Amino acid sequence: MKNLLAAACLTVGLTSARPAHGPGEDPKAYPRSVATHATALTQALARRIHCNEGQYLAIKKLHLHYLEERRQMEFELGIANAPAAERDEQLSTAQYQYEQALNNILEPEQRLAYQQLRASFTAHRL
Numbered sequence: 001m002k003n004l005l006a007a008a009c010l011t012v013g014l015t016s017a018r019p020a021h022g023p024g025e026d027p028k029a030y031p032r033s034v035a036t037h038a039t040a041l042t043q044a045l046a047r048r049i050h051c052n053e054g055q056y057l058a059i060k061k062l063h064l065h066y067l068e069e070r071r072q073m074e075f076e077l078g079i080a081n082a083p084a085a086e087r088d089e090q091l092s093t094a095q096y097q098y099e100q101a102l103n104n105i106l107e108p109e110q111r112l113a114y115q116q117l118r119a120s121f122t123a124h125r126l
Contacts, residue, residue: 030068038063048117049110058105066098 030038042060045051051059073079073094079087103111 030064031071034064034067034071038067041067045114049106049113051106051110055105055110059102062098062101062105066094069094 038060041063042056045059046056073090079090082090102114106114
């Protein structure tokens, strides 16, 4: 479970700061696999950082957007075939934007819990 959560957090770390969908947009517009994965990531993170309902929804939107953006980068923009330096630059930009968006959603103690979670995953994987 810890590895799944850590993988989810790293995956989420590559997302963008834009919301997943604006007011009035249907979340069902996302592929089912994206919606399912976003829900799983959000639930795993919520168990670790103990977020409220509003935060949960905002984080889920962030996950939806990230996963869809990642899917588009891989399949539509061909990032998988891009040179490593270019791919790393695009992914690091997306991760930075995600971190900024998540920091805006979380309370200070939740940010600390998230940072500890990321650090424990990194240390575990090394």
